[in-house]
Amino acid sequence: MELFHRTAHELAELLRRKELSAVELCDAVLGRIEAVEPRVRAYVTVMADVAREQAKAVDARRAAGEDLPPLAGIPLAVKDNMCTVDAPTTCSSKVLEHFVAPYDATVVARARQAGCVFTGKTNLDEFAMGSSTENSAFFTTCNPWDLERAPGGSSGGSAAATAAGEAIIALGSDTGGSIRQPASFCSLVGLKPTYGRVSRYGLVAFASSLDQIGPLTKDVRDTALLMNLLAGHDPMDSTSADRPVPDLTELLGRDIRGIRIGVPKEFFAEGTDPEVANAVHAAIRQLESLGAIVGEASTPTVSYGLPTYYIIAPSEASSNLARFDGVRYGHRTSKPVADNVELYEQSRAESFGPEVQRRIMIGTYALSAGYYDAYYLKAQKVRTLLKRDFDKVFEQFDIIAWPTSPCLPFRFGERGDPLSMYMADVCTIPVNMVGIPAVSLPCGFSSGGLPIGIQLGASYFEEPKLLQVAYAYEQSAGFHARRAPLGASCGGEA
Amino acid sequence: MALEAIIGLEVHAQLLTRSKMFCRCSTDPSAGPNTVVCPICTAMPGVLPVINRRAVELVVRTGLALNCSIASHSIFARKNYWYPDLPKNYQISQYELPLCRDGYLDIDVNGQKRRIRIRRVHLEEDTGKLYHTAGNESRIDFNRCGVPLMEIVSEPDMRSADEAREYLVALRQVLRYIGVCTGNMEEGSFRCEPNVNVRDTESGAKTGISELKNLNSFRAVHQSVDFEIARHTRLLQRGETVPRQTRRWHPSDESRGGYTDVMRSKEEAHDYRYFPEPDLVPMRIGDDWLSEIRAGMPELPQQKRERFVSQYALTPYDAGVLTQSLEFAQYFEAAVAACRAGQVAEAAKRVSKWLQGEMSRLLNETGQDIADVPARPEHVAELLELVEEGKLTGTIAKEVFEEMFRTGKPAPQIVSERGIEVVGDASELERIVDQVLADHAEVVAKVKSGKTQSKGFLVGQVMKATRGQAVPQIVNDIIDRRLGV
Numbered sequence: 007m008e009l010f011h012r013t014a015h016e017l018a019e020l021l022r023r024k025e026l027s028a029v030e031l032c033d034a035v036l037g038r039i040e041a042v043e044p045r046v047r048a049y050v051t052v053m054a055d056v057a058r059e060q061a062k063a064v065d066a067r068r069a070a071g072e073d074l075p076p077l078a079g080i081p082l083a084v085k086d087n088m089c090t091v092d093a094p095t096t097c098s099s100k101v102l103e104h105f106v107a108p109y110d111a112t113v114v115a116r117a118r119q120a121g122c123v124f125t126g127k128t129n130l131d132e133f134a135m136g137s138s139t140e141n142s143a144f145f146t147t148c149n150p151w152d153l154e155r156a157p158g159g160s161s162g163g164s165a166a167a168t169a170a171g172e173a174i175i176a177l178g179s180d181t182g183g184s185i186r187q188p189a190s191f192c193s194l195v196g197l198k199p200t201y202g203r204v205s206r207y208g209l210v211a212f213a214s215s216l217d218q219i220g221p222l223t224k225d226v227r228d229t230a231l232l233m234n235l236l237a238g239h240d241p242m243d244s245t246s247a248d249r250p251v252p253d254l255t256e257l258l259g260r261d262i263r264g265i266r267i268g269v270p271k272e273f274f275a276e277g278t279d280p281e282v283a284n285a286v287h288a289a290i291r292q293l294e295s296l297g298a299i300v301g302e303a304s305t306p307t308v309s310y311g312l313p314t315y316y317i318i319a320p321s322e323a324s325s326n327l328a329r330f331d332g333v334r335y336g337h338r339t340s341k342p343v344a345d346n347v348e349l350y351e352q353s354r355a356e357s358f359g360p361e362v363q364r365r366i367m368i369g370t371y372a373l374s375a376g377y378y379d380a381y382y383l384k385a386q387k388v389r390t391l392l393k394r395d396f397d398k399v400f401e402q403f404d405i406i407a408w409p410t411s412p413c414l415p416f417r418f419g420e421r422g423d424p425l426s427m428y429m430a431d432v433c434t435i436p437v438n439m440v441g442i443p444a445v446s447l448p449c450g451f452s453s454g455g456l457p458i459g460i461q462l463g464a465s466y467f468e469e470p471k472l473l474q475v476a477y478a479y480e481q482s483a484g485f486h487a488r489r490a491p492l493g494a495s496c497g498g499e500a
Numbered sequence: 501m502a503l504e505a506i507i508g509l510e511v512h513a514q515l516l517t518r519s520k521m522f523c524r525c526s527t528d529p530s531a532g533p534n535t536v537v538c539p540i541c542t543a544m545p546g547v548l549p550v551i552n553r554r555a556v557e558l559v560v561r562t563g564l565a566l567n568c569s570i571a572s573h574s575i576f577a578r579k580n581y582w583y584p585d586l587p588k589n590y591q592i593s594q595y596e597l598p599l600c601r602d603g604y605l606d607i608d609v610n611g612q613k614r615r616i617r618i619r620r621v622h623l624e625e626d627t628g629k630l631y632h633t634a635g636n637e638s639r640i641d642f643n644r645c646g647v648p649l650m651e652i653v654s655e656p657d658m659r660s661a662d663e664a665r666e667y668l669v670a671l672r673q674v675l676r677y678i679g680v681c682t683g684n685m686e687e688g689s690f691r692c693e694p695n696v697n698v699r700d701t702e703s704g705a706k707t708g709i710s711e712l713k714n715l716n717s718f719r720a721v722h723q724s725v726d727f728e729i730a731r732h733t734r735l736l737q738r739g740e741t742v743p744r745q746t747r748r749w750h751p752s753d754e755s756r757g758g759y760t761d762v763m764r765s766k767e768e769a770h771d772y773r774y775f776p777e778p779d780l781v782p783m784r785i786g787d788d789w790l791s792e793i794r795a796g797m798p799e800l801p802q803q804k805r806e807r808f809v810s811q812y813a814l815t816p817y818d819a820g821v822l823t824q825s826l827e828f829a830q831y832f833e834a835a836v837a838a839c840r841a842g843q844v845a846e847a848a849k850r851v852s853k854w855l856q857g858e859m860s861r862l863l864n865e866t867g868q869d870i871a872d873v874p875a876r877p878e879h880v881a882e883l884l885e886l887v888e889e890g891k892l893t894g895t896i897a898k899e900v901f902e903e904m905f906r907t908g909k910p911a912p913q914i915v916s917e918r919g920i921e922v923v924g925d926a927s928e929l930e931r932i933v934d935q936v937l938a939d940h941a942e943v944v945a946k947v948k949s950g951k952t953q954s955k956g957f958l959v960g961q962v963m964k965a966t967r968g969q970a971v972p973q974i975v976n977d978i979i980d981r982r983l984g985v
């Protein structure tokens with residue numbers, strides 16, 4: 007298998023044994039980017055020069071006999087809503103098109119410290135608002151499994167880059183499914199950690215109480231390794247949890263006999279694609295055959311997840327995005343303006359895309375005097391009910407299992423109206439609303455060869471058990487070993 | 501019509517912390533424009549706030565000083581509004597569940613005790629400063645942006661401009677005593693926004709509340725409140741309605757007296773779209789922390805006044821003057837403690853007299869703060885002892901004090917440098933008196949026979965013998981003792 011298609015833990019081993027240098031690996035990935043990026047379009051910015059420097063530095067450190075962290079020399083793609091001092095951070099928005107942050111996000115600083123090699127900043131739906139990358143202000147990213155289809159979103163660039171071999175591992179952010187749904191669409195492992203497990207400092211905020219950074223990788227072990235690097239308390243983020251960080255590779259390979267798996271019936275709603283439902287049910291049977299005890303679970307309030315999410319997330323977003331006013335940085339209108347208000351209105355109208363504007367409007371409305379109680383406050387109450395539902399489920403079960411996306415990767419433009427696009431996140435949103443960790447991993451392919459993902463969830467901070475079960479399934483099912491057909495030779499696609 | 505003014509005060513006080521509310525930038529007010537800023541206080545994309553624990557402590561301290569109940573669970577909220585000096589375009593403030601609520605402050609207005617209830621005390625962040633330069637240009641200094649700010653909201657319990665001013669004076673005194681705020685109104689570290697309206701107590705009719713802005717002195721507060729009361733009264737008596745408004749105070753100048761005009765009407769009022777700040781976790785003020793803060797509480801002005809009366813046998817008036825500022829009170833106590841001889845009450849009386857007299861006069865003349873005066877309390881004690889022992893006359897002591905005030909030199913040094921002849925000790929003076937009495941036996945006889953006015957001659961002789969350095973009162977006392985009159 008080509009270097010760029012291998013996993014981080016395999017490559018790390020080669021690097022450790024000095025059978026491969028970080029520069030060779032970096033060149034292989036940069037070469038792959040050159041070959042397929044025109045068709046995939048995963049990156050807003052490719053950081054080739056930075057990557058080569060970082061790879062050289064890692065080789066020098068290793069040559070000097072330094073004991074390096076596990077991911078030193080591994081090419082990592084960073085979603086373009088995380089701040090980096092050596093490349094622009096655009097959020098795929100015209101607002102920040104030329105913005106270079108004066109500081110590194112905590113996760114970026116940690117990855118830099120650990121010797122990761124930054125391949126570049128990946129495309130996303132503008133400000134992470136969307137499920138297809140079609141809302142990027144710059145261009146749309148294609149799914150390496152079918153270039154006419156969406157890679158999912160909003161971390162579509164990170165997912166496509168990893169699936170296409172344009173990065174070995176990647177960072178995504180997940181507010182309502184933005185790591186898991188693209189993982190599912192691109193046949194990757196994508197983890198949304200427990201809220202507070204990973205620092206949000208330097209992640210350009212969409213919805214503060216829902217956002218969480220996590221890995222997108224080709225298998226569960228890589229997810230565990232990257233999470234070991236990302237997780238932990240950050241004094242710069244008060245909402246990050248100050249509690250011990252277990253080694254997530256520890257439980258990988260342990261058998262899962264006796265682990266109780268609940269299947270929430272409400273998540274297999276009528277709109278679920280039958281091919282998705284079949285693949286997920288088959289995966290659950292496989293888990294059962296591995297010794298897990300499977301039962302039906304119920305989360306009766308889960309149908310309120312989507313509508314309440316579309317109150318809370320836009321409300322927080324309307325406030326979080328208020329700082330993009332053209333005063334200190336970002337786009338400022340060149341038209342003459344009479345006063346501050348006109349400066350704001352004109353600059354923002356010129357630079358925010360329609361989906362972002364829509365959500366700002368919804369959020370502003372929901373927080374307005376006279377509507378706050380009926381919308382925002384009520385949504386928060388429903389959120390409490392949802393949490394109670396999940397708490398009850400986790401009294402009975404260790405893990406819950408359900409589809410990541412109710413549908414297969416869709417064609418561009420297929421979900422033109424916002425509401426049907428919102429529906430794509432119906433299975434992932436409740437997890438963010440509650441704050442638990444959940445992982446999507448490959449569980450098969452449709453008759454047309456499109457990837458399908460199963461979603462596993464666990465209670466707060468139960469990532470070790472979550473990945474233990476995910477790993478057991480992955481190793482027995484083997485879907486993770488397949489790579490997107492997109493080859494250097496298969497040119498000719500649109 | 502029986503009209504009554506209704507006045508409530510909103511006070512914003514900058515907290516005396518070294519670093520800002522949600523980042524580590526310095527709060528140094530003397531720093532050059534935009535030199536104490538960072539990604540957090542300029543709202544760069546992706547940054548997050550972290551609560552300054554010290555600021556929370558200072559607000560809790562204030563709550564305790566103002567007899568408030570302290571929340572065990574308190575949250576921050578976002579107050580959303582658009583202005584270039586507010587880089588996030590929302591201010592992190594408190595809305596529901598403020599840190600402190602339901603307290604009071606007792607004040608003294610023209611000899612009457614009044615209790616002003618405190619509705620809430622909460623914590624927030626300050627904004628930057630906007631400068632409009634000539635032409636169509638504005639500049640922003642973000643140094644002040646994110647400085648911890650405390651808002652103290654009273655109930656509308658004040659009935660006159662005098663009461664409003666006294667409340668403000670007493671509040672500032674408390675804040676200074678507990679070390680939470682410099683209380684400097686001119687520099688804007690202590691800002692006041694009165695809410696004023698007028699009610700007819702018979703009919704219950706009320707005018708709309710005026711919220712007053714742009715007040716940077718106690719005088720401005722007093723004058724603007726008076727102005728508004730008069731305006732509301734006039735309009736109410738005419739039967740006109742007074743709408744709720746935000747009004748700006750314009751101080752008097754050569755052309756006209758001070759007045760207010762409309763800044764914003766109610767229709768233009770902001771909808772701040774408050775909601776709980778999702779970037780911060782709720783604050784828990786546990787019993788341990790609270791007792792720690794309580795234990796660190798200094799003596800409050802009222803307590804100090806009462807103690808001065810009982811411990812130093814001072815009059816309530818003197819105690820009030822001496823405790824006006826913490827530094828003044830501390831100076832007083834240090835000086836009394838440095839007095840070696842005699843009873844505490846005696847020493848206190850002497851020190852009190854000098855501090856209220858000479859010291860206050862010189863402080864007023866020089867505009868100095870007592871804490872910056874070179875003369876230390878023990879120097880004052882030493883000087884007063886020289887006077888007490890009869891070694892310096894009052895007139896000379898005042899001269900010595902003035903030099904001491906300027907230079908910080910101890911009194912004996914000043915005396916010797918100036919060549920002032922200090923009458924030795926008391927026995928030396930007694931010897932001189934005895935000599936004078938012996939030399940003027942006929943006058944002594946006159947005095948003893950009841951012609952007490954002749955005593956002046958004897959005193960004069962002693963003064964002459966000491967070349968004016970003796971203290972006449974002391975000489976008088978010695979003569980009285982010797983002659984048994």
Ligand SMILES: [Zn+2]
Pocket residue numbers: 520523524525536537538539540541542646
């Ligand atoms: Zn700062």
